[in-house]
Amino acid sequence: MKAEYRNFLIRDWEKSDRAAAAEVISSVLVEYGLGWEPAGADRDVLEVEECYLSTGGEFWVIEHQGQLVGTGGYYPVVRGEKAVEIRKMYLLPAARGQGLGKFLLQKLEQAITARRFQQIWIETASVLVEAIKLYESSGYQPETGVETARCDRIYVKTV
Template sequence: MLDRYQNYIIRDWQPDDRIAAAAVIKNALAEYGLGWEPDGADQDVIGVEQYYLARGGEFWVIEDNGTIIGTSAYYPCIFEENCDVKAVEIRKMYLHLKTRGQGLGKYLLGQLERSIFDRGYREIRIETASVLTAAVKLYESSGYRSIPDVETSRCDRAYVKFL
């Protein structure tokens, strides 16, 4: 993946991105009073190779003048009991505060959906926290419907969309 949105570059994650990508997520969580969980919900950011790439998923970073300011990712959830074989979970969709409100999140979600569809998946799941009001609004306005299957401890909302 190599794409542009306005002045931002969206590209595939590289091992050198690990610390910067983790920092974006950690800082975004802290803004909303949510904790960084490197041994729990965020261990996948430390182990992108294992959790995303080896499972057939993708992990993208968003750059602004060479600085990572966002992340977005998905992986097939074939190993989770509530997911269908043709299902993926979108994860780690976080943007630096200065980039929010410019349509980048909506654009990223659309690009993720296209990539997911092109790879043959037909069900997308997402978990989030109610405090992330912009994310909740984005998912609901993009056709995701609420479901009760919340598995991540800091999340209290789950959504599904069929492509």
């Protein structure tokens, strides 16, 4: 994956991105009062090869002027027919409010559709108000069955 949006570059994750990607995610979680769980819900960002790449998913990073400012990825889940879950879609404050989140979500959906998946699931937390607005305005429907402790909402979209 390689895409540009304004002054941002979305590209495939590389091993050298591991620490910076973890820092982006942990700082956004802290900003919203959510806990960083490296041995639990956030283990996947520390083990991208295992959790995303070897399972048929993808993990991307977003750069701005050489600095990582965001992440996003998906991997297959056993939760429906040919289903994936979008995970770790986080942007630092300086990267928000410019349409980048919507662009990233659209690119993820395009990649998912190209791989012939049929359902996209997203778990999130009520405090992530901007994310919820984005998902709802992009056609995601509320569902039940949250699996991640810090999340209290789950959405699904059929593509």
